[in-house]
Amino acid sequence: KAGVTQTPRYLIKTRGQQVTLSCSPISGHRSVSWYQQTPGQGLQFLFEYFSETQRNKGNFPGRFSGRQFSNSRSEMNVSTLELGDSALYLCASSFRPLETQYFGPGTRLLVL
């Protein structure tokens, strides 16, 4: 079974731009979560989607948003990029919420 896929794998943007990241969960998984990982803050939870509904949200500003489509694929968007948004953005999927999560390879975002 194919794992979680994320596109793009690497991205360079400048301050003030916006970015959209994509995640395709493992086939049959309907829950998708997003995390930000930085050397200083470690792994931080962004949000979780299940059946196209956001179930949980972490402590990030409103510039960070996401959505989930009917095929369980998910996107996250970051508007008005700041230098501090440079990070590895990870998507994880599970069959249902609160079950074991499987992570994708991540999207490495660099904001200049």
Next chain:
Amino acid sequence: DAKTTQPPSMDCAEGRAANLPCNHSTISGNEYVYWYRQIHSQGPQYIIHGLKNNETNEMASLIITEDRKSSTLILPHATLRDTAVYYCIVRPLYNFNKFYFGSGTKLNVKP
């Protein structure tokens, strides 16, 4: 929130068992112990999890003490490809936001 304490780094000889300890002295009854590993900034890879019984799968074994205040991940025959940062995580069953990774243990498997 229950947090975990792990040694920052450990060495292991190739072919030998790697025993990675984790302290989670404030764990509560509805919290699972999860182990993930991350190889050089790739996405974390799920290894194993447990509540109170010892668990084994094709990758590793998880030994949880009877008081649940600590656990040990065992890789029975470490290979060079097991070199990674290993994260012990305590995850509440009913609170999804509290998925705290911590700083992990860098396992160096040496030939």
